[in-house]
Amino acid sequence: MPHVATLILLLPLVGYLFVFVNGTGLKERTIGIVATGVVALSFVLSVVALVLLLHRSNREVTVHLFDWITVGTLHVPAALLVDPLSVTMCLFVTGISALIHLYSIGYMHGEKDFRKFFLYLNLFVFSMLILVLANNLLLTFVGWEGVGVCSYWLVSYYFTKDSAASAGKKAFLYNRVGDIGLLLAMFLIFGHAHTLTYLGVFNVAGTLSPTVATLTVLALLLAATGKSAQIPLFNWLPDAMEGPTPVSALIHAATMVTAGVYLLVRMSPVLTMSPDGRATIAIIGGATAFVAATIATAQKDIKKVLAFSTVSQIGYMVLAVGVGAYSAAIFLMVAHAFYKALLFLGAGSVIHSLNGEQDLRKMGGLAKYLPLTFPTFLVAWLSISGIPPFSGFFAKGDVLTKVFEHNKALWVFGVVTAILTAYYMTRLFVLTFRGTERFREVTKGHDPHESPWVMTLPLVVLAVLATLGGLLNLPWAHSSSLAGFLDPTFGFVPAVGSSSTVAQWGLALVDVVAAVLGLLAAFSIWRGVSASPRFESSFFEHVWHWDDFYDDVIGRPLTHAAQFSDDVIEPKVIDGAVTGLAVATRRSAEGLRKVQSGFVRQYALAMVLGFAVIIVYLVARVH
Amino acid sequence: MVAATYAVPAILVFVTSALLIVVGALGVISVKNPVHAAICLIMTLFGVAVAFVAQSADFLAAVQIIVYAGAIVVLFLFVIMFLGVDRNMHVSVEPLVGQRAFAGVGVVITIGGLITLMASSHWVTGATSVSGSALAPGNGNVKQLGTAVFTTYLFAFEATAALLIIAVVGAVLLARRERATTKEEARA
């Protein structure tokens, strides 16, 4: 087991180093095969790790790599924790990464920085694996920062475009603000538990006072909102769509943005000690889900719709964490990874076929030209809308059931958001694949063509997973489900599924009705006007003017302050002090110069007066 | 016949020497004519010689008259005549502001302080010097002084001799006319 775990972690690094060291001498094919191969191998080894873990009775294996930091009472090992949660994360991270690597070989074909792309992608997988496999907060932080930096590099992949460069900056800066939260949480935890390892923290979590626990939880929440794009730090994710589509699929849908949720779930014993903290988490999650869904209904760009959809779905996950349904959150994370990656890759296929066009106004009627993209996209669409028997229905239903048990108001929000989700996804689907063809000018009269097999194979695989994903966690088969596998990790979790079976069926029905409502609404609105669609109110489209608000409140004052510093403080205060010193020295020197009058008699007088002073002093001393 | 030994009272000697000294000094610093100042200086030097004799420094009194009054002041007079400055100077105006006032204050404080210091430490500590050669009454001043200078302070004596030679050479050099310039001027 230790070797398996270490290999899982190190294989992507090997891929990165291989491509890095070999410089620009490698062919595209070689780079693609090596990069994809190492990640695929990692996935295979993750399956092996799962099997090994299932055969153990004690499912918490610590793999110690080396002693990292030993300073005073601070002992931080570089060690991996292999338990059900981390193995689950490894599985879907490496699996989806491998598929996306394969897809990228086709999507990025012909790009001049092909090698750079795969370098960063492998490095990203390595960092993400550090994040999920680490056995202590500090090592997780290393992975946390690593994925942040890779995200920055990949978002500004087309760095010659101004918008791409600033989108990368924006992503990194928002992440950074969140990182303060993680650091604060580490300080708080170390201050009280004197250890940073997860197992150590879990042992003493019960002794934390509610205040400390709440503060820690809020700090962790800040970190999570930064990384997982929740309110108030979500604005970077839509801008991050400037990166190539595989990046959006991998990082900003399936893996990096789930890191925040992972962190919160990992620290569940601390969350359990703080009801106020959990309430805050739940409110943030619910609010984000709702707000993002409203924004997604008004977007014109295919990728922006999906971006806000991601924010909204992660909101659901955070909401689930807030009500203590950790396993449900992870289940939704896995299912979401399947269908959101599929949606993004499908969108990428569409964009690829239309020579890079992303505006929904210039699509339409693509169904007959894209025979593989269309059905897989349809599966994803049905899945995210919550139509049974696809995975989305089960996952979202699980979350909504748990929410209903704890907080009816939030449940209502959740259901309304589900309606909106179905609505905007159907709108997207109709505008892209059905209706009249508005893309002729983009393709210059030619027909759009389907993507090559390297791109459509991952689509098919993901479609299968999205369809069958629900089997992972059937509500009536608890012991063999994902929840059954994960629940022991969460120790203090309250009893599973306290609703009666009738209530559960009723809630499931409500979910289906909500999904169908949204679907029908979208169909009826958008089918008819597909020849020349009008687009809606700008409040939702401009992200509730959130970016403008940040600009006015934070950006502009800071720019003014910086300008003021440059205009006033720099020349007058700082330069003034330095120059002033020089000027003062010169002036005093000029003044003192006059003492040297040239008259010998005055010099002699000065000597006599000096002597007089000494005499007076001596006389005074004697008396 | 026994000549009446008339011991002049020491205090009378002191007063005489003090008068000569002070009047002479005041004269030096205040008269307008340099020649008159030189004469006043002689007066002071004589006063000091009298004080020397009163303190049993006979040889030094003699040297004082011969060297100081006889050679140095004469040298002064030579130079005064040579330069032709034996006319009255303007003493009343003082171009440097506050020089006289500050000088007066400084000097008064210095002297007053010195006197106070000496008074508070009982004028003389009573400790003899390191070389410690006593002034025995029977020996004669010249012999004693000669012994001290030629044995204990021999090195200083030789050094001052060298110093005198250097001074002479220096004076000759300083006072020389620059021959080369005048020759060229004469040719042109």
Added chain:
Amino acid sequence: MNVPAAWYLVLAAVLFGIGAFGLLTRRSALIMFMCVELMLNAVNLTFVTFSRTLSDISGQASVFFVMVVAAAEVTVGLGIVVAVFRRRASTSVDELNELKG
């Protein structure tokens, strides 16, 4: 009755003060030299007084050397005055003020 050493010391101090005042106040180089002689004499008087009081011949030996050095000093000093006078035709030291800052 012996005159106490204190009186001679005070006299020497006063002579020294007068000499110092003259040095600071008079402008003519020659007069300033004479004031320096006054001060040297005051010192000589002090030495001799102490020599008598402490019965030590070293004081008189010091005076001996002071006189020698004073003579040498006057020689060279007057030589300088003559050299300077050639250029400026004035013995006023106030005119020699070119080394001002």
